[in-house]
Structures are given as structure tokens and as C-alpha cells.
Amino acid sequence: MRRVRRTAIAALVAATVTTGLAMPAQAKPRPDRTFDVQAHRGGLGLRVENTLASFGNALQLGVSTLELDVQITEDGQAVVTHDRKVTGTKCVDTTPVSPGDPEFPYVGKYINTLTLAQVRTLDCGSKTLADKPGQLAVPGARMPLLREVFALVNRYQAKDVKLNVETKVEAGALSETAPREQFVRVTAAEIRAAGLLRQVTIQSFDWGALMRMRQVEPKLPLVALTNYDFLQTGQPGASPWLGGLDIDDFGGDPIRAIRSFGASAFSPVHGSPQNGRLPTPATSRT
Template sequence: MTRTVEATRTVELHGHRGARGLLPENTLPGFAHALDLGVDAVELDVGLSADGVVVLGHDQVLSPVTLTDTGPAHPGDPAFPYVGKAVRDLTLAQLRTLDAGVRRPGDAFAVTQRAVPGTPIPTLAEVCALVAPSGADLAVELKTDPSWPDAEVARFVAAVADVLHGAGLAARSRLLAFDWRVLARTPASWAGSRSPNARPSSPAARGSRDTPPATPSPRRSPRARPPCRPSTRSPPPASWTTPTPPGCPSPCGR
């Protein structure tokens, strides 16, 4: 007698920077749209403001591609204009004046993105409040720099962990980084806060990367997803390459 065992694999659908191809990246409208589409997780990028608030943004230096100055946070602010300044050098009040809802004309994503003028840079806490009722996971990438001292990286990691714990989303979150110090400084309490079937966020807690969870996550039932629609766009020419984002050393688009 032969018994056939079927292995079931689940592919997670992530909303990269929310719904980057459709709405402004790393914004509340973008995340809301990704959730409406039925993603399993939303991926986002965060930085730390000068006054210690975790805010969203892919670039450590405010990019003119995704952000536009609207005015100073207070009359005569010597730091204005803010575009081109480092996130870590500006306060939340200063960052809030920027319009994150209109991409620079001529950029590749501006062709497919629907502009949402007047959209501010959100905080991680605001994103947590939006995502919490949905049951979706969070994939939070911490943007750091090799030149930063260890103490600054540790402060950043602690601030992110505090927001996720405070929102009750630690068990549905994972921390991402290209800086090993972020993983090394993830609080020891993080692993204990996660549900048994959640994916650990640090190498120590994760163990072998080839070891799958014992059982599928029971957090939520599968959501119906809209069928894929054939693309109506013309195929790119053979010589087409992915445009390199400003400040990125390679055309990774991460």
C-alpha cells in the first residue's frame, strides 16, 4: 500500500512600502490600499527623528523624488528647506511639514502611482494603529549607516521595539536590516513576546534558517484575493535596466 503525502507551501504576499507601484510609498494611504488588496504583510522603512520619534521613510536623507517642502515648522527656521537634510537631524514637527503624497514628475513610479497631495510622513505608531485590526504582519526595515556609533543603533532598535510592543504587534512583526548590529541589539524580550508560530526576528531566536514552523500560523484565515489581471503595458526594450534610486550604490530598488 502506497500513501501519498502532499506538502503545502504558502507564499506570503507583501505590500512593498505599502503599495509603492500604485500609491505614494511609506504612507498611510498606501498601506490602507495594500491591506484592501489582501496582503499578508506590509513592508516599510523607518528612521528616527532628532526628538526620538520613529518615522517612516526609505532614505536617511530626505529625497526630492518622494518629498516636497511646504514651509518651515516655525517662522525663521534655519534648517528650512528640509529636503536634502538627514532624518536624524530633524524633529517630528519639521518632518510633518513635508508632503509625501506626490512623486517627482518624470520618475518611473510616477507613471503608475496615484498622487495623494497633502499626505504627511507617518509615524510607526500611526501605521501600527492602521494595521492592527487587519491581522496582517509588519516587516519593519531599520535604516542605519555603518558610520553610526553602536549606542545610536541600540537606541534606534529600542525605540522601534517599544512602539511595536506598545501597539501589541510584536508577535506579528519582524525586524529587517542590512546592519547586523540591528539584529544583535534586538531586545532579549522580543523573542518571548512572539507567538509560537511567528517568525523569530534575530538569528539566535531563529536557529537554522532551513527549519520551517511546526504548524501553519493560526493568526487568521486566508483572505480572498482578486485575480491577477493581464498587463496592458508594453514590454520593456531589451536594453532596459532598473533605474538606480538616488543614493543607492546599485540598481537594487530595495
């Protein structure tokens, strides 16, 4: 059975990245291990998240991976945004797509109930987050299409940059996002069309989407996301997040579970948010 590769992942959410760490003289390089600097949501500590400006900035900084999120609109378009519902802390309504549109305003609506034309009226760049003091606004930025982010990477000729794409299937509330099958097929088609099969990894909390992606596009490496609550260890039946698997059938071991469908990596949430069960490190004074 294929060994799950261990990779160190760093999310770029700060204004500086320190490189050139000192190494003890006796330490030898480990070619089988890498350190992957990922721009989480395009580097949301520097620019408003998941915008073309944030991804362009991250590429200029020289990150090794762009991390991004995908939702599917009502008319089947893959857009890059983290939240399944348009939130007023990140996006602002401008004008309706047509006079008298009964769905306007669009803030507060689920992405899977809005068309691409409706979504593209939103200004998702003018607001910055209070907990990201270094975040710069990108006034007027529209929610980008997945293909636009791929085109940006190709324009930069960034053949050495990876893209870690999260399919945001909400397995615990399936009506709030597009169907799993649509997520998988639309995302895979966009990756193929951009010629980026060798640069993309697919991550998801919904292991069912990963299993289906393995069938639709076997060349794509899979990253299994989870948190403590989603595993439902010790509870009867299978968690809706695990694609039909019952974690207790694997002795509660998520690594054994993800190996069963060929995932390349396991990435659990630690600490806040989402109950990662990571204790706060003790501090002491000397």
C-alpha cells in the same frame, strides 16, 4: 540549531496580483511552505510609498504582509520612510515649522537631524516616481509615524496581516542615522504598545541591530538582509554591517552566520541595485 525557514516573498509593486496558479495533479501541498505577498513600502507601484494611503490600499487588496522602513528623528520619534536623507524626488518643502527656522528648507537634510515637527511639514505624497507609471499621488501626505501605521492595521482588525519592519541603521555611515540602540529600543517599544508582537518581523542590513533586537525583544523574528558587497567575503576583518561577525569565520556562508544569532530568514539583494551578482538571464529565439 534551529532550521532557517524558507519562505517565498513577493513584493507588491504592480497593479494586479495573479492568484490560483495551476498545480500538477500529482503535486501535494507543503504545509511547511508559504507564499507571502508583501506590499513593499506599502505597494509603491500603486500609491506613493510609505504613506498611510498606500498601506490602507494594500490592506484592502488583501496582501499578507506590509513591508515598511523606519527612521528615527532627532527627538526620538519613529517615522516611516525609506531614505535617511529627505529627497526632493519624493518630498516637497511647504513652510518652516517656525518663522526663520535656520534648518529650513528640510529637503536634503538627514532625518536624524530634524525634529518630528520639522519632518511633518513636508509634503511626501504629491510627487510620483517616473519609473512607477502606475503610482498614484497622495497630495499633502505627511511622513507617518510608525505608531500610525500600527494603528491603521488595528483599525482594519487585520490580525492575519504581518508587518515586516526594516530598521534603517546605516552601518557604513553611522552619523547619518540615529544610533543603533535608539532604533532598537524605540521600535520595540512601539510594537509592544500597539500589541503587535505576534504580527511583526524585524529586518535590517545592519546585523548588529538584529542582534540587539534579539536581546531587547526575543519574541520578534529576525530577517537578515545583505548584499554581496556588505558581506566583504575574503577581506580582512569584519564588515561593519555584520554586527562584529567576520563572514570568513563561517566559510563565507551567510546562512551559518545568521544562525549564530538566531535570525529566522535570510534575504539577499539580487542584481541591480547594490551588486547582488545575479547574472542577466540569457534569452534565445526559436
